[in-house]
Amino acid sequence: MQGKIIIFSAPSGAGKTTIVKHLLQVNPLLAFSISACTRDKRGRTEENGKDYYFITPEEFKQKIAKDEFVEWEEVYEGAFYGTLKSEIERIWESGKHVILDVDVKGGLSIKHFYKERALAVFVKPPSIEELAKRLQARNTDSASSISSRVFKAEFEMKFEDQFDKVIVNDNLEEACSKAEKLVNEFLNAEPAIV
Ligand SMILES: Nc1ncnc2c1ncn2[C@@H]1O[C@H](COP(=O)(O)OP(=O)(O)OP(=O)(O)O)[C@@H](O)[C@H]1O
Numbered sequence: 757m758q759g760k761i762i763i764f765s766a767p768s769g770a771g772k773t774t775i776v777k778h779l780l781q782v783n784p785l786l787a788f789s790i791s792a793c794t795r796d797k798r799g800r801t802e803e804n805g806k807d808y809y810f811i812t813p814e815e816f817k818q819k820i821a822k823d824e825f826v827e828w829e830e831v832y833e834g835a836f837y838g839t840l841k842s843e844i845e846r847i848w849e850s851g852k853h854v855i856l857d858v859d860v861k862g863g864l865s866i867k868h869f870y871k872e873r874a875l876a877v878f879v880k881p882p883s884i885e886e887l888a889k890r891l892q893a894r895n896t897d898s899a900s901s902i903s904s905r906v907f908k909a910e911f912e913m914k915f916e917d918q919f920d921k922v923i924v925n926d927n928l929e930e931a932c933s934k935a936e937k938l939v940n941e942f943l944n945a946e947p948a949i950v
């Protein structure tokens with residue numbers, strides 16, 4: 757089987773993690789690519805090696821120097837996130853397809869790298885106001901972190917046209933069912949020639 761890559765990108769708070777978790781539950785052919793990141797682990801809600809590989813900025817720099825990333829970004833000031841080549845290989849070797857949850861710039865870099873082998877999906881919030889409300893209700897970020905995420909969201913919304921598909925995440929159930937359909941169509945299409 758030729759492994760494929762499905763990228764979900766969106767401004768923070770649009771709901772991509774929620775949709776990706778749903779897809780992982782319903783589709784056993786998918787496996788999540790765990791990114792490396794330098795931000796602190798969120799208390800008891802996150803696990804090293806499950807949500808992220810939490811590493812130091814020095815370790816991150818070493819990985820850049822050793823060319824271990826497909827892409828990496830300083831997603832927020834001082835917080836680096838990167839997609840590891842070893843994760844993609846690990847998942848393909850296990851006979852599954854890769855699914856990723858990355859920021860908008862990172863998503864476009866991965867699409868550019870893997871071309872037809874990748875499906876890039878932009879998850880769009882119904883509005884910036886709703887996105888801010890969701891971030892507040894999630895209660896995982898400080899007020900200043902929420903402000904910078906909302907500020908960045910306004911810029912990221914300009915990139916939706918560069919993605920293969922767009923899902924508006926207003927009603928979560930409908931967004932999940934559209935995501936399931938898009939993923940199934942992509943996985944059932946002729947294998948990409950690479
Ligand atoms: N359609 C929806 N309606 C209302 N709330 C939603 C909807 N989709 C997701 N949420 C909630 O909004 C919050 C943000 O969702 P989520 O964490 O999935 O966003 P995200 O895009 O992955 O953000 P980040 O990039 O910061 O990880 C969560 O609390 C989630 O439960």
Ligand SMILES: Nc1nc2c(ncn2[C@@H]2O[C@H](COP(=O)(O)O)[C@@H](O)[C@H]2O)c(=O)[nH]1
Nearest residue numbers: 768791828829831837838839857858859862
């Ligand atoms: N460019 C990349 N972005 C990534 C990667 N892994 C996660 N992310 C994105 O970072 C933000 C912040 O996430 P949070 O967990 O701190 O809320 C979010 O948009 C993720 O999608 C990656 O490897 N590369």
